[in-house]
Amino acid sequence: MFSVAVRVPYNEQTNTFDMNGVTDDDGEVVRKTILDCDVYQGDRVVAATVLRWPNVLTQCPNARVQWTDVLRKCRKQDMTWNDVKLCRNINMRNGRADHAEYRTLQHVNTLVKSENDLMVFYIRASPCDQRCTNQQNPLSILTNIKEIKKWKNYVVVFSDVFRPRDGGNIPENNLRESLKRLGNAIAEEGTKEEDKTLNGLQHIFRCYRQQEMKCFSCDDVTDGDTDGVTDQCVSDRKQPDRKLSDVGKSQERGEIQNQSKNVGKSPERGEIQNQSKNVGKSPERGEIQNQCKNVGKSQQRGKKQNQSKNVGKGQQRGKRQNQSKNVRKGQQRGKRQNQSKNVRKGQQRGKRQNQSKNVRKGQQRGKRQNQSKNVRKGQQRGKRQNQSKNVRKGQQRGKRQNQSKNVRKGQQRGKRQNQSKNVRKGQQRGKRQNQSKNVRKGQQRGKRQNQSKKKQKGNIQRGVMRENHQN
Structure with missing residues (x-):
């Protein structure tokens, strides 16, 4: 799943929006950037894929973690997704994700604005009702989507009707209300409150390829329903009864013209790499290129016709309402x-x-x-x-x-x-x-003294004896 915001330049010589002018952004660089789980930011293109755990471990294991709460709990200022597996202070919930459209819209204000350019905001599937268009959800896109209204000409295009990843079904009424809330958010400045939904829905289109590319507006004003959503925008069971050449009739109410050839072509292939391989590279190979070849002429003509037609419709509607109220x-x-x-x-x-x-x-x-x-x-x-x-x-x-x-x-x-x-x-x-x-x-x-004494005594005795002998 991916999302792209493209600023398509207006060619004054051909009076069309020309995708040939989107040459500043190399498609291969765009593809590599978003597949590395980063947001590509160029002068004319902003693109991103969904950032989902644990898919990031296989898609971009060495990319930098962008969730600040994870960095805070792991007590790191910088780490890769592989490092998150080693962090013992966090129990990451499987399925946690930042949707591609939410990530793209966070950076859409970095695009260089020009008065006559066409802003094309493309998402693979229609916005989900529980998160994307839920004003109470902090990851809602209803606030940031208003940035595209800074361009004079802008459209929101999707290819598939949103379905949960588990394959469950969502009531069509929930999908209708989701598109109505989106339309209300992107209504033109100065629109009356009661007309905002209708005005915004005129800027939302579904384009996808079957045997040929089919594009149609999500605005349904039939049967007096002034804030209705066409069945084709909420269901795959009802196919549009208009050929590609008939899209111009609906474009008189502000739709993308019949030159929107390839919006949604790449998303039908089912792979992010094929979807984003050539974004901004060339008219023949880009995913959104050649989608808006003659939107300039048709939008200007459609806007004038739309204003005149709305006046006539309003008069006729008022007359009918007065007659059969x-x-x-x-x-x-x-x-x-x-x-x-x-x-x-x-x-x-x-x-x-x-x-x-x-x-x-x-x-x-x-x-x-x-x-x-x-x-x-x-x-x-x-x-x-x-x-x-x-x-x-x-x-x-x-x-x-x-x-x-x-x-x-x-x-x-x-x-x-x-x-x-x-x-x-x-x-x-x-x-x-x-x-x-x-x-x-x-x-x-x-002993010596005794010996001397005995010797003296003997000498004396011998002397006495000698004297006695002599006598």
Whole structure:
């Protein structure tokens, strides 16, 4: 799914809007840019594809994430879609998407404006009623779509009737109301409030190819219904009964002229690459090129004819209304009652289905929020447990360190005590050794003295004996 806004220049020589003038934007560059999930912004072309999760993981895994809430929850200023898979702080919802038309309209104001140019805003499918044209939805296009009214000439073109991705059906009345809200948003400036829907619908067209290209306005003013939507814009069952050459009749009310050859041709191929391969490249190969070849002449002629025709229609309508006011009211009331009986049933059924769907969505959202809350609680609990565990480890480590320190101190103290004890023992041993030495010395001295004394005594005795012998 993709969307393109093209500023088509007006050729004063041919009095037509000429796609040959869209040459500043290389189609290959446009294709590569939007397939990389970025928005292409040129002087004449702005284009984008839908940005959907998890499709981005295969389409553009290395592209930069553009969702600010994802960056904030992952605590990153810049990251790729592949990085989102590794982010534990976010539970990405499958199917979350920014629609292509929403992304394109965010940058359409960057196009250079020219008074006579034609602004063609193309989207693959008609706008969805739950998001695109829901004023309460923050992703609605009803505000940004008003930017195209800054051009004098502008149209909105789509190819397919919107269908949900799950293949479900949407009541046609919802699709009609969606187109009416879109028409009301793009009504020309100065239009009366009661005429805005009709005026805006005259700028909306559906163009697609079957055997030949068919384009028709979404404005239906038949049967006095001044704010109706043509069946072909809300259903594939009813085909337009106008050939391509007959489109000029409807263009008198402001439609794209019969030169809108190829709008929607590429979208029918079903692939984004084929759809956007040659946007802005050449008239033969571009997706929107040659769509508006003679829109200039036809729009100017159509505008004048439209003004005159609307005056005539208004006079005739007023005359008929004055002549058969009560008849028409009765007929229309009966017709509306008969027609709206099943519509109300369908609306009620759709309302119940939407309510049930919203309830399921709310339950799922609540479940996801509870899961996310439990995950955060678990993470916080784990963090506290880790912190407590680390504190205990630190305390134990400190205790062991203190114990080791005390052991070392005790060992050192014991060592010093042993050294002191050994010193004292050595001193005592030395003292005892000195005392023993002195004792031995005294004993030896006493022994020597005794020996000397005995020797002297013997000498004396021998002297006495010698004297006695001599006598």
